[in-house]
Amino acid sequence: MRLFHKIFLCFVVLFSITFQVAGFFLLHFAFENAMDQEEKYALQGYQYNKFVLQSQMLTETTYDVRQFSTNVGILRMDGQTLFQNLRGKKQWNPDDKDTICFKTYESGGRFYFYVYGGVKQKDQTLYLISETDITQIVERQRQEQAFFHKVFLLILALAFPIIWVLSKCFTKNIELVSSGAKQIAAGDYSQRIAVFGKDEIGELAENFNRMAHTVEQKVHELSDQAKAKEDFVANFAHELKTPMTSVIGYADMIYHKDLPREQVKCAAEYILNEALRLEVLSQKLMDLFVLQTQDFTFERTNLQEFFSDLKDILEMICYKRGAEVTLEIESGEVSLDYDLCKAMIMNIVDNSLKAECRSIRITGCCQEGGYRLCIADDGKGIPPQELSRVTEAFYMVDKSRSRKQHGAGLGMALVAKIAEIHGAELELDSDGLTGTAVALLFKGGQKV
């Protein structure tokens, strides 16, 4: 049975029981009240008739029916009827002259209320029966009962559709939530529940929508991650296959053919270069995996001191490649892992050198929000549309140039990972013509 049915039934049960119980008490109270009232009037009538009878006994006049306020019966104590105009119970047997009694009696579908007792006057005692017709009260009770039924059925006829509509209204939102949940369960994570109102069901729908949104996001994230992994594996396989093809090809050539010394040397050089590339690839991959699994210890380090240690190495590397490096580092402390940060700087500088730059300018200063380190070169630059992809593993802007320089497309991926570990923001800026600027904003950096 559905919730709608249950609500409807509850309404009907409560409504019917409440109405009938209230009706019972109302009708019963009214009837009881009317009977009590009638009893009082009957007693007063008896008293009146008693005085009339006493007056007539005193004056010894004949019993005048017009004097009595109700129908009466006048009997001797031996049971002989002196006068009576009773309509209901006609046979009476005077038993106790000292007490006044009452009783109700039904005769021919009519109801009577009798008050009877002995009446003494002078030396004579008579038995007086006073009759009050209460049929009207019983009939009125029946009429009220019938009227109550009509009112109840009328109200019920009006209330049934109202209860129906109300039950539908109450369960409509629940049905919406249910159907929305069903669609989401079927895999349609973009489905949202349109529920109006701020009641509990509205809140439930809102929370359900929020949950669906989170699930959808998570699903997208997971599918992106899965895709990234697929891409990574594909790229890795490709990057592995390319040098291996060269190595196998040249090795095969040396093995099967008797080549002159010069050609053998040339083939060996190819094999050596490709092997070096593979070494770099494996080393960087190793670094990337290590970065994802290892815990690091951060220390507050003054970047001015950090770069003064690094300056000689940087100048030497740049010198070898015909470039020069300038450092303008303000004193400032940041939390960093020395080796990781060094690897990050070396990777950025290596990328700049691979872009055939002539000068590299490294600046560092404290600013609002932390310490900003910027490494700018005047190399070939990166096309702006590719800036967002250079941090992807195995992504290379110029593949042929990169391979020639033993690039594996993992340098910037490593930089991005190290920046993430340090909680630093990485920004890349280039117009694709006049060099690239890589900026790192270390949050929490302070001037010393």
Next chain:
Amino acid sequence: MRKIHWNTIVMILFSVVIVVVSILGKDLLLQQTEGKLLNRKGEISMEAPVAGWQLETEAEPEVSDGNTNRNSQLTIDQVQGALNNWYSRQYEIIHDPVEGQLSIEEAIKNATDWMSVMRGKLQIAEEEKTVYSVNAVLKVGVREMDQKEPLQAYHSFWTVRLAGKHIAANLLVNAVTGEVWAAELVLYMTDTLEYGTGNAQCTGWNEMSTTDTSECRQQSLFAFVEQIGVWEAGDKVELLTEKDNTFLRGENGAVARMQCVQTQSPDLYYYEYNGYVVEKAEYIKIVYKFGFEE
């Protein structure tokens, strides 16, 4: 048909069953309680709504003209209280006499005695003395039907109705003192007469001049007051006449009024107790009323 539709049909049927059962249940309960109420029987103890009355003085009541005069029993305040209670009543409760109250015989005797005195004063013809019907009922006036605190015995009144061939009277007799504090007389005129012309047969006024008729009425008012005994000898009493009304006003604020009007529609009891239905008949209605100025 889908399961939900079956459920809906079952639910509607179930609702109808609930409705019918609730109606039948209520009717059954009502029938049972109604049956109990309609089969009631038992004894009734009639509790008087007034308390018994003990005479405070040991003195014997004065007796004058054969009338049991108990006017010394009540103070003016008590008389005023009893009259105020009676005139402002919402309901009347009929009850048996309690200690200190007149019996029905005494009440009827006082009423017939009073009538004898007044007949003389009003010069009602001898043949009108015959009384065919007497009816005396003891009542007390109350504001609520369920009177909780019992009233004093002097709050009760015997209403004595006397009816003869050409006269009907309704007298208000105090249940303790036996004094008639208010009365209404209806005199049936055998011929259609103009009131005040002095030819009303039953009163003998037809033989009197207008001045004498007026004198006669005043005398009857004095007689009415005298029987109550509210004013003592030497008290200043003022006599006023206004249209059909004649007033006697005393220093203590007590007022007695007599109204005498000719009418074609007196109270019905005249018909009820005499059984005569006379079309286009003329009546003289005389009202005596005793009270206090507000």
